[in-house]
Amino acid sequence: MLPTNYFDCLRRYLPELPEVETTRRGIIEHVKGKVVEQIVIRQPSLRWPISESLRPELTGKEILDVQRRGKYLLLRAETGTLLIHLGMSGSLRILTHPLKPGKHDHVDLLFPDKSCLRFTDPRRFGCFLWHKGEISEHKLLRKLGPEPLTDELDGSHLHSLSRKKNAPIKSFIMDSHVVVGVGNIYANEALFMSGIHPKRAAGRIALPRYKILANNIKLVLSNAIDVGGTTLRDFTNSSGNPGYFKQSLKVYGRGGAACKNCGAELKEIRLGQRSTVYCPKCQT
Secondary structure, eight states: OOOTTHHHHHHTOOOOHHHHHHHHHHHHHHHTTOBOOEEEESOOBSSSBOOTTHHHHHTTOBEEEEEEETTEEEEEESSOEEEEEOTTTOEEEEESSOOOOOTTEEEEEEOTTSOEEEEEOTTOOOEEEEEOSOGGGSTTTTTOOOOTTSTTOSHHHHHHHHTTOOSBHHHHHTOTTTSSSOOHHHHHHHHHHHTOOTTSBGGGOOHHHHHHHHHHHHHHHHHHHHTTOOOOTTOOOTTSOOOOGGGGOSSTTOTTSBOTTTOOBOEEEEETTEEEEEOTTTOO
C-alpha cells in the first residue's frame, strides 16, 4: 500500500530529463522541416520575459531540428535557436486542429498545415529564449556537465570531480556542472539501486562504487525514457498522455513504506531542501 503522501510528493516536482526527452521525441516529427508561419504570445512574462525580437526572428523560418541539452529543449532554425525550459509545470503539445487556448496557454507556434506547437505553463517558471549565436555558448548552457546517457559520464568522471568534496553524494550528482539531468526523482532511485546512502560525502566514495552509480544513473534514466517519463501532476507528453515510470519507482515518494529489497521501513528526510528517501539497511 502506498503512503498517503505519495501523490502529494509527486506533485511537487518539475519535469526531469526523461520527461523533457519524451517531449522532444514526441514533437520532433510534427515540427521538424516546417516553417513557422505565425507566433502568438499571450503571456510574455515567464521566468525571463519573452523577447520582442522572437516574432521577427523566427517567423518565416524553418525548424531544422529539435534537440535537448540537459533539461532544455532546443528548436534549431536557420538563423538561431529557440531555447525552451518547461520550468516546474510547463508542457509542449501538438495541436492538429484549432483549439481555444486556456488560461495558462502562453505561446503558440503556428505552421502552414494549421498544426500548432502550444506551450502551457501554469506557474510561469519556464522560459522561451531566442539565441542567434552558437547555442552551446549560451550562458545557461556553456557550463553544463556531460549528458548522462553519453560515454562522457562514467565512474571515472564522477570519481575525479568528487575528490575532497564533502557535499552529500545526492547533492553532488544533482549538480548540473557535474552531470546534467539527474533530478531529484532519479537521484533517489539511482542511489538506491547502487546501495549508496544519499548523505554519504561524495569525496568518500571509491571508484568501484562510482562505476556502479554511473551505470545505474544511465539505467534509471533510460528506463524512464523508454516508458515516457515519470507521471507528475503537471506533466503530459506531447499527445496529452502521462508517462508511467512512476509505477516502477522503488523509493521516491515511498517514505514510510517497506523497502522492496529487504522489507525495512524506508526513511524520508530533507536534503538540500528536497525530499530524499532511502533504505537504512540497503544503502550505506
